[in-house]
Amino acid sequence: MQSIKNIKTVFFSPTGNTKRVVELIAGRLAQKLSVPVESDDFTLPAAHADTRTYSSEDLVIFGVPTYAGRIPNKVLPFVQTLFKGEQTRAIAVVTFGNRSFDNSLSELHMELEKNNFSVIAAGAVVCRHAFAEVGIGRPDAADEEHIAAFADTVFEKLQQSGQPLSNTSIKRNEALTAYYVPLGTDGKPVNFLKAKPVTDKAQCDNCGVCAAVCPMGSIDKNDVSLVPGICIKCQACIVHCRTKAKSFDDPLFLAHKAMLEQNYTRPAASEFFA
Numbered sequence: 001m002q003s004i005k006n007i008k009t010v011f012f013s014p015t016g017n018t019k020r021v022v023e024l025i026a027g028r029l030a031q032k033l034s035v036p037v038e039s040d041d042f043t044l045p046a047a048h049a050d051t052r053t054y055s056s057e058d059l060v061i062f063g064v065p066t067y068a069g070r071i072p073n074k075v076l077p078f079v080q081t082l083f084k085g086e087q088t089r090a091i092a093v094v095t096f097g098n099r100s101f102d103n104s105l106s107e108l109h110m111e112l113e114k115n116n117f118s119v120i121a122a123g124a125v126v127c128r129h130a131f132a133e134v135g136i137g138r139p140d141a142a143d144e145e146h147i148a149a150f151a152d153t154v155f156e157k158l159q160q161s162g163q164p165l166s167n168t169s170i171k172r173n174e175a176l177t178a179y180y181v182p183l184g185t186d187g188k189p190v191n192f193l194k195a196k197p198v199t200d201k202a203q204c205d206n207c208g209v210c211a212a213v214c215p216m217g218s219i220d221k222n223d224v225s226l227v228p229g230i231c232i233k234c235q236a237c238i239v240h241c242r243t244k245a246k247s248f249d250d251p252l253f254l255a256h257k258a259m260l261e262q263n264y265t266r267p268a269a270s271e272f273f274a
């Protein structure tokens with residue numbers, strides 16, 4: 001089997017959790033394999049145009065967040081069309097915000113295999129939720145140890161068989177084919193697909209950071225209170241705003257946030273497969 005000469009991290013990460021997790025795995029493996037790490041951050045629109053091919057000498061660590069139990073639906077076309085392997089070994093990584101990763105990891109595994117990656121390992125890692133006050137402080141020191149142990153297992157596997165991972169071992173729920181339906185505190189479904197961030201004009205100094213970090217390029221650069229494009233609720237504009245001028249006031253979005261904060265305070269566990 002071809003030896004690995006490079007580690008390539010490939011990730012979509014509007015609020016930074018996925019980047020951090022993928023880089024932790026990459027850092028540990030790079031040390032063990034004595035190879036360099038290159039990063040391909042496809043969060044922003046500028047990275048959504050060109051296709052790239054990875055070789056059999058690369059080890060790709062591919063990370064996306066879980067949205068509604070799946071790969072974010074607006075990100076799926078990027079995963080499907082931008083990245084090609086040549087039987088390139090890959091580690092599929094999803095992060096999730098302390099509720100559940102449902103079928104996002106299984107879906108990512110499947111999509112990578114379709115694009116000629118050979119998925120040898122996979123991990124779903126608990127992180128702070130992007131918009132609800134749950135999973136705060138995750139990944140913590142204990143999580144970091146689990147992540148390092150996972151990287152060590154992958155290293156051992158690479159020295160031995162390097163066999164691809166079966167999808168059935170990581171499937172969470174055979175029946176779940178649809179997206180998770182967000183609920184309010186009364187347990188009833190809420191639909192906040194049309195919600196967009198609002199801007200407190202007294203706080204906003206129009207610095208433009210929100211427009212620059214929006215993965216969909218949806219915020220007007222000249223007047224950042226306008227959001228003519230689609231919003232995937234990723235929270236990049238909220239998290240990166242220096243003056244805390246951005247928020248969501250959509251009542252159904254807030255009802256879902258409250259439901260998560262009511263029902264998902266227990267610490268969820270990360271899961272690793274190799």
Ligand SMILES: Cc1cc2nc3c(=O)[nH]c(=O)nc-3n(C[C@H](O)[C@H](O)[C@H](O)COP(=O)(O)O)c2cc1C
Pocket residue numbers: 012013014015016017018019064065066067068069070095096097098099100101127128129130131180232233234235
């Ligand atoms: C729109 C949206 C939907 C989400 N859906 C889920 C979910 O179904 N389950 C879950 O546990 N976390 C969910 N999360 C939390 C994210 O998966 C988590 O915060 C992730 O680590 C964010 O990644 P990033 O920091 O790389 O952007 C959701 C977050 C957003 C913004």
